[in-house]
Amino acid sequence: MTHPWFQGVATPRVLAHRGLVTPDAAAGGVAENSFAAVAAAHSAGAPYVESDCHLTADGVVVLFHDEDLSRVTGDPRRIAEIRVAELEALMADRGGLITLEQALDSFPLVRFNLDVKAEAAAVPVGTAVAPFADRVLVTSFSDDRRRTALDAAATAGADIRPATSAGTATIARLLAAVAARSDRLIARALRGIDALQVPERRGRLRIVSPRLLAAAHRHGVEVHVWTVNDPDDMRRLVQLGVDGIVTDRADIALDVLR
Structure with missing residues (x-):
């Protein structure tokens, strides 16, 4: 099932990567993964927001990509070293900090794609999303972190498990299985996986191919490609058969693909 x-969202799916920050918004100081960025994605009509989860020093899950503040605020400290109140102050003129709890409560129509970036965040993320598991997909480059979050959601009483996409090790096993043309190994790699969220290429290695797409679709798994901002690339990938596009410009993708 x-x-x-x-359910209820047409393909190709458009996933707003870290929300939506248009050039005008960026010029005004709005940062990715901010409250304003999530609100802009929702306002543009994006059904999905892809974001990242870190844990503050006082145990609050916040939507933030980097492990430190250097790129976004110029502060070299790690998210794990800062309390949420101070982080709110630092993000006040950058679109506003948004916690995971605020995101889930403030945007009840948005479906979230959450990448667990920090090991310490895995259990808090799973616990927080348990009541919202029908509209959350949990992912991580680390399959262990991903599974820990899923287990935490179950422990916290989720009626269903959140959706999930494969981590790096699972994707590596899948690519090997596809190359070997072993449907048994493909099925094993995709067990419990709802989506593959991958770049089209990793260096010289082509990840998204007709054979990968066929293998995933044969086992009921979608393929979403990140991070695609060029309209021609969006069209080409959809014509190839991908099910979703993760993009910094959800506004453009919605216009191009719908």
């Missing part, structure tokens, strides 16, 4: 995270 298809997870509710996928």
